[in-house]
Amino acid sequence: MLDRRQFIGTAGLTLAGLAGGCAPLTRPQATPAGTAPGDLIGETAERTFRFFWETTDPATGLAFDRWPTPSFCSVAAIGFALTGYGIGAHHGWITRAEARDRTLATLRFLDAAPQGPEPTGRSGYKGFFYHFLGTTRGHRFARCELSTVDTTLLMGGVLFAQGFFDGADAAEAEIRDIAERLFRAIEWTWITPRAPFVSMGWHPETGFIPSDWDIYNEAMLLYVLALGSPTHALPDGTWATYSARFEQSWGNRWGEPHLQFPPLFGHQYSHAFIDFRGIRDPFIAGKGIDYFENSRRATYAQQAYAMENAKGLAGYGEQIWGLTACDGPGDFTTTIDGQQRAFFSYSARGPGDRDDGTIAPTAALGSLPFAPEIVEPAVSAMHARYGAGIWGRYGFIDSFNPTMTDTSVRLQHGKVVPGVGWVADDYLGIDQGAILLMLENHRSGLVWEVMRRSPHIRRGLERAGFTGGWLA
Numbered sequence: 001m002l003d004r005r006q007f008i009g010t011a012g013l014t015l016a017g018l019a020g021g022c023a024p025l026t027r028p029q030a031t032p033a034g035t036a037p038g039d040l041i042g043e044t045a046e047r048t049f050r051f052f053w054e055t056t057d058p059a060t061g062l063a064f065d066r067w068p069t070p071s072f073c074s075v076a077a078i079g080f081a082l083t084g085y086g087i088g089a090h091h092g093w094i095t096r097a098e099a100r101d102r103t104l105a106t107l108r109f110l111d112a113a114p115q116g117p118e119p120t121g122r123s124g125y126k127g128f129f130y131h132f133l134g135t136t137r138g139h140r141f142a143r144c145e146l147s148t149v150d151t152t153l154l155m156g157g158v159l160f161a162q163g164f165f166d167g168a169d170a171a172e173a174e175i176r177d178i179a180e181r182l183f184r185a186i187e188w189t190w191i192t193p194r195a196p197f198v199s200m201g202w203h204p205e206t207g208f209i210p211s212d213w214d215i216y217n218e219a220m221l222l223y224v225l226a227l228g229s230p231t232h233a234l235p236d237g238t239w240a241t242y243s244a245r246f247e248q249s250w251g252n253r254w255g256e257p258h259l260q261f262p263p264l265f266g267h268q269y270s271h272a273f274i275d276f277r278g279i280r281d282p283f284i285a286g287k288g289i290d291y292f293e294n295s296r297r298a299t300y301a302q303q304a305y306a307m308e309n310a311k312g313l314a315g316y317g318e319q320i321w322g323l324t325a326c327d328g329p330g331d332f333t334t335t336i337d338g339q340q341r342a343f344f345s346y347s348a349r350g351p352g353d354r355d356d357g358t359i360a361p362t363a364a365l366g367s368l369p370f371a372p373e374i375v376e377p378a379v380s381a382m383h384a385r386y387g388a389g390i391w392g393r394y395g396f397i398d399s400f401n402p403t404m405t406d407t408s409v410r411l412q413h414g415k416v417v418p419g420v421g422w423v424a425d426d427y428l429g430i431d432q433g434a435i436l437l438m439l440e441n442h443r444s445g446l447v448w449e450v451m452r453r454s455p456h457i458r459r460g461l462e463r464a465g466f467t468g469g470w471l472a
Helices: 035-055 077-091 096-112 148-164 169-182 220-228 238-243 265-273 282-286 291-309 363-365 372-390 429-443 446-452 455-466
Strands: 202-203 332-336 339-343 415-417 421-423
Touching: 035 372, 035 429, 077 148, 077 421, 077 429, 077 446, 096 148, 096 169, 148 169, 148 220, 148 265, 148 446, 169 339, 220 238, 220 265, 220 455, 238 282, 238 455, 265 291, 265 429, 265 446, 291 372, 363 372, 363 429, 372 421, 429 446, 446 455
Parallel strands: none
Antiparallel strands: 332 339, 415 421
């Protein structure tokens, strides 16, 4: 699978097509000290929305993987952007007409994007899209994979757009029609070489990736969509086979028993689009909880891990915590305060898993619906303590590391900021997406409300064996 670490700072790409030629990033651009948690959450939401609105190409809807470092585009970021346009209209940050027009331009581009088995000049195959697309024509970037999970996150945004734009006018009707066509085109049954599990992807040069979505992680949304397909649905019993693998992830490290998955994105991405409150499949019902409660426990486990701070990492504590996939200082080892420490560049991070002291604000912010009582203080503390280095035009920068203060090391990206530590250069589209959608689910429930109306989501959940709650 292609790793975005290979392409950070790729030469030859441009930021052409930014809406209105947005101004360069300025940092800091701080919210006044003493801002109430609710106000900070609201401002973070709007600034994060502005990331998608101002950096996404209005003519094509192509959304950058990262900004402001020159970057390829990410189909998952497009899915978050499509959802963000409805959020922006809901709050009046843009008009509904503006949101409609940007959404329609995006869907038309995706609908016309060339598909086929050829290794170049194509955007996808069998209804799936490549993980990364070029910034001009939207074709496969380099040798990246046809990505099942990134297509899933793209389709989350497509189905949100289909449900949100429910007006009778021709433009909104066209949005619904294209969304339906895009979703129906995905041949889920083709990409199951080790059925019933879905492969993580496919390369035209080498075929299917030899790894499947077969443990508890962000793939819950993938299987719900694959089971809900009206054209190429996975067979009955798929979810039972998939969830039977969850038991190996059950444990009580750092807190109450829950399904363990170290980086928090695995507990967030499916919940960004699906309201799991009160609905249960046989596996989680057997544990006496639902998947929303499972993610609440995972969030608390991260706080408990930070409070334990067995590695003696700077900043970690009750209000400074949050590990997920994010940028990092680089892949090197150095000595800080007499202790040798290993650091990593872009990587998944979690309790006991490649934790090098790099904190990602999206980890906490993306868990706001699960545990607002610990997330809001964490967000306020990060802003108050480190805001001069990590807060800017589009809210919180991707990541920072208070432990990494060695200015003699050659960093792969980012910089060391006095009084803060290492700070990333960029905002990442997928991390901004988790922030925006989960803040909205906490504040208004808009994304969940729209997605509950999707017949494809309902069909997928019911075929997976979910009952109760809003499905009843």
